[in-house]
Amino acid sequence: MHSFVYIHPYVDGNGRLHRWLIHHALAAASYSPPGLVFPVSAVILRNIDRYRAVLESWSAPLLPFIEWRPTVSANVEVLNDTAVFYRYFDATAHATFLYACVEQTVEHDLPQEVRFLQAFDTFSEGVQQIIDMPTAQAELLHKFLGQNDGRLSQRARTKEFAALDDLEVERIEALYADAFERDRA
Known part of the structure; x- marks a missing residue:
């Protein structure tokens, strides 16, 4: 999944699509019930600097080996074959980061959301009584x-x-x- 961000196939939206792929992979692995979006993106976005650092931990050292030029549409055109850099890259830092985000979602975000929904239901039902x-x-x-x-x-x-x-x-x-x-x- 992380390699998708590195090949950068779209001018815009690669990060959002990457996070969608993470959601899709978790759903396909039956990590969450059908129809429920596991809210790991919220944790990723709260840790956006760490997310970028993890992505750059692989991509930044490669930059000297990539020949490119700017395009008129403010994008880049890669001039040499770079597939070998991404085919079998070490994704340990990426997997570790994603695991930490999933763990944070399970241990913090989901219980907090459940508590909020319970409190809101209590409040809303109470208002209707008043x-x-x-x-x-x-x-x-x-x-x-x-x-x-x-x-x-x-x-x-x-x-x-x-x-x-x-x-x-x-x-x-x-x-x-x-x-x-x-x-x-």
């Missing part, structure tokens, strides 16, 4: 509370949520604190 509102409105309410440390701003109270009275706002803020404080624990 006041009937459409799901999109409850999601907006959650977003506003998250942006203001669990408090509904005066602007939101006078605009988007003007229909809420003081007691409802107080109960919703307490519900948010209860649901998402457990999420942070």
Whole structure:
């Protein structure tokens, strides 16, 4: 998979396609249930400097051996045969990095996402017990509370949520604190 990034077949999108290939390989190996995208890309992107360093650990030393020239489309044209450099390259650093990303996804990202979804469900169901509102409105309410440390701003109270009275706002803020404080624990 990593060799795909090195041969750079497209002018743009090679990194995104490379990460898609990683997702595809994990799905093909039944690493995640059918229909579920294993979110390893988020970890890779959080570690983008390390990702680049791993890719450059192989490619940078090869640069003196590659003859190239710039093209009019701001790309490069390789002038010599470079296939031998990529056919059997040592991908130990690449595999180690990917393993660490998968491990981080399993041990941190997935549990954090599950905790968030559980907290959000608790919050959303609780809001419906206080006041009937459409799901999109409850999601907006959650977003506003998250942006203001669990408090509904005066602007939101006078605009988007003007229909809420003081007691409802107080109960919703307490519900948010209860649901998402457990999420942070």
